Amino acid sequence: MRKNKENYFDLVYQVVMLIPKGRVTSYGAIANYLGIKSGARMVGYAMNASHTMPGIPAHRVVNREGVLTGKHHFSSPSRMQELLELEGIRVEKDKILNFEEYFWDPIELEQEG
DNA sequence: AGTATGACGTCTC
DNA sequence: AGAGACGCCATAC
Numbered sequence: 001m002r003k004n005k006e007n008y009f010d011l012v013y014q015v016v017m018l019i020p021k022g023r024v025t026s027y028g029a030i031a032n033y034l035g036i037k038s039g040a041r042m043v044g045y046a047m048n049a050s051h052t053m054p055g056i057p058a059h060r061v062v063n064r065e066g067v068l069t070g071k072h073h074f075s076s077p078s079r080m081q082e083l084l085e086l087e088g089i090r091v092e093k094d095k096i097l098n099f100e101e102y103f104w105d106p107i108e109l110e111q112e113g
Numbered sequence: 114a115g116t117a118t119g120a121c122g123t124c125t126c
Numbered sequence: 127a128g129a130g131a132c133g134c135c136a137t138a139c
Contacts, residue, residue, distance in 0.1 A: 008135070027121050031134085039134045040121035047120055049137085063121060070120030080120095 008034075012046040013053050015106045019060045022087045023104035024096060026064045033106040040064075048073060059083040066099025 015030050027043040036042070043061075047070060050056035059080040063069045071080035071094055081091045090097040 028123090031121080036134065038122065038132090040123090041119065041133085042121090042135050044120035045136070050120095058120080061120075068120090073120060 008039075008042055009046040009049055009052075012043050013050065013056055016047070016050070016056055016058065016061055018106065018109065019057060019104055022089065022102065024060045024062055024066070024084070024089065024099070024102045025104045025106065026062060026066075028064050029103075029105045029107070030061070044070065057083075060087075062096060062099075066096040066103075068094040068096070 011034050012030055015033060016025075019025055027040040028037075030043045031037060031039040034043075044063075047056070047058045047061055050058045058070065059068075059074070061070070068080045068084075068091065071077055074080045074083075081094065084091050084096065089102050096102060
């Protein structure tokens with residue numbers, strides 16, 4: 001609320017909040033959807049600031065490998081994994097099993113897939 | 114005001 | 127095919 005920086009962060013929030021329950025996506029997918037292929041870093045960084053907005057399921061966002069890279073940024077290092085498991089997603093060693101199966105891409109919104 | 118770094122991903126050697 | 131460097135934009139010091 002300090003600034004209306006809806007340049008990037010808010011954009012990411014909009015997409016992340018649209019992630020269906022029981023599904024996950026990657027930073028690159030969001031970045032790609034926003035039009036910035038190389039901005040995956042910013043997507044992850046935006047999540048860091050996600051605490052500025054409520055309802056941001058950052059636990060549904062993982063890297064392209066399906067690894068919970070940002071789990072350490074949660075209230076607890078295992079918090080992220082637990083949240084995913086609560087949605088039916090199995091995680092092992094901070095890595096999502098059947099990642100491609102749970103993988104969700106914002107582009108599907110336009111593809112109406 | 115400038116430098117360094119970050120929850121990533123792709124290109125290049 | 128494996129390893130290293132770069133790019134993206136913003137925050138922090």
